[in-house]
Amino acid sequence: TPRPRRGRSAETGTRRRYLTAYVDMSAAPVGGWVEAAFGTWPCGVPVGALTCTHFDARRRRLADSPNKCDPELAVFGDISGDGELTTADSSLLLQYIKQYNAFATQKNKPNPWQTNPLFSDLCYWLRKQVNPTQDLITSAYHLDDKSDARYGMPQINSDDYLNIFYATQLKRRFLQVTFACDPVNETSGANYGWEFAEVTALVYHPYRAARGLADGPEMGGEMTYAYMEVMTSATKWAQASSGDSIDIFVGSELTEMPNPNNLYGAGDPVAIGPATQADPREGFTGTLVFANVDPAHDAASKGIFKTIVGPSGDFNGSEIDYAVAFGVVAYQDSALDGMRENYQAYHGLSYFPWGTGGGGFMFSPLIGSKYSAWQHDPWIGMTNDTATNNTCFVPQPTETPTTATPTETPTTATPTETPTVAPTIAPTGQPSFAPTAAPATALPVGQPTTSPTSLDCPAHECEPDCIHVICRNTRRYPQKCVSKGYEWFEARDYANPGNLAGCAITKTAYGVGGCYEIECRQHNDEESCVAEDSNFWCESSEAPTISPEPTETPTTHTPTTAAPTETPTTATPTET
Secondary structure, eight states: OOOOEEEEOTTTOOEEEEOSSOEEOTTSOTTEEEEETTEEEEEOSOTTOSSOSOOOHHHHHHTTOTTTTOTTTSOTTOOSSSSOOOHHHHHHHHHHHHHHHHHHHSTTOOOHHHHOHHHHTSOHHHHHHTOTTOBBOOHHHHTTOTTSTTTTOBOOSHHHHHHHHHHHTTSOOEEEEEEEEETTOTTTTOOOSSOEEEEEEEEEOOOSSOOOBOBOGGGOSSBEEEEEEEEEEOTTBTTGGGTOOEEEEESEEOOEEOOTTOGGGOOSSEEOOOOSOBOGGGOOOSOEEEEEEEOEEOGGGOSEEEEEEEESSOBSSSEEEEEEEEEEEEOBTTBOTTGGGGEEEEEEOSSTTTSTTTTOOOBEESBTOTTBTTTSOTTSTTOSOOOOOOEEEOOOTTOOOSOOOOSSOOOSOOOOSOOSSOOSSOOSSSOSSOOSSOOSSOOOOSOOSOOOSSTTOOSOOOSSSEEEEEEOTTOOSHHHHHHTTOEEEETTOTTSHHHHTTOOOEEETTEEEEEEEEEEOOOSSHHHHHTSTTEEEOOTTSOOOOSSOOSSOOSSOOOOOOOOSSSOSSOOOSOO
């Protein structure tokens, strides 16, 4: 509008004139700032100039909020960095979209995240706010060619603008999700022997100048609902062809969707069923199994929605990849005033109102998609190389279970190799591990006369006999620990050097224990050895003295069932 708006500067009290495109700066200080109807203008021009030379609504605002880059305190949707979510943020996002569009839609265009300070100067948190839909540029532009500069880059378009704009009108929410594996599904108490997927959606309310979880369905008013659609491949399931499904242990199966505003003329409620296929662009293969989930919610936890899901059938594979899409419904005064704009998908749900009978979307997940900024964070080094975990594991057939003491000779295959973890002296009782392979020499039948400082030193030769323990706490699974040449210890093996050194103990489907590495240290006596932290004197290179001698050498390595009064002729395993 050409009509000026008059006002006084809050800082100097001088009169200023506001126009749509021009500002009278005759009374403004050099380098001052003037608020215009559409943004903030930095004016580093001489006094008396009639116009400002550059539009950059970001520069002043970035300096205003001390928490603008703090992922724990920053306001969701605050793109400018002033500590508030307003329509100015959605307007600023349009500036980003305008400059980013050429790169996103045309090949061999410069990437503004690398060349334009408007983009590259943003901190990690503010970068994430320009892509609230958390999606990446799809194959429609780069054809899944990883050499294309657009591959793995964020998709910043009108959907992101509408997400921020509708949030300022309380018609949208902000979403963070987590994925973890629950080995024994302790919540339901059912131990299937493989890991389950634990998925949590944290839904945040679009507060103007604060940060907080949204109100749940029990609160009324500006309440929020969250829904999930889970998919996994049943190709590795032994019973896939007979119709296996996904079991929901926390939350419940969603069989109908409320539709109080009669969206798409579908009535209220709308019956829904599981999908049969995903968006072809996702590239999912095998026999796909889907479940529509109404996640569990506690009124006290506000906008936290959670489910634990797992397969109902048996497995013949080693791991399960999960994919999860999310839907969020934002209410205003206990009603869906905005109709369709109150329904928000990450990224596509196949059931109503987003999919069948409504928006027509196919299943396209946030967890498990190659086009997901959650799965492949584009802001970490601006690459698509690192994927967030969405895989849980099932037991390996060759894994040694951690429980069940046998009462007779095991019926499993006779060991043929050296034990993974073998005691280097004759056991004083029953060994803590079942041998997975044949010992290289005849097993002792008497008690050793030597007694090392550690009662369960690993089979590791050091000369002299001083070992130093280095905890490898990131190796949570026995097979991954041993494959690197490290030592694995069971949690209840209290005399093991890994336990004595305080290495982390992790509970998984494969066992409860930890991993450590051994280094030899040059100490010629026990006293100087153990004087250093995490050092142990094992005498592992000295063969124990055995009495009496066995009457004959066993011809096989199969344990016997005889129970001698002292140490058994062959160690009876306490674990199979």
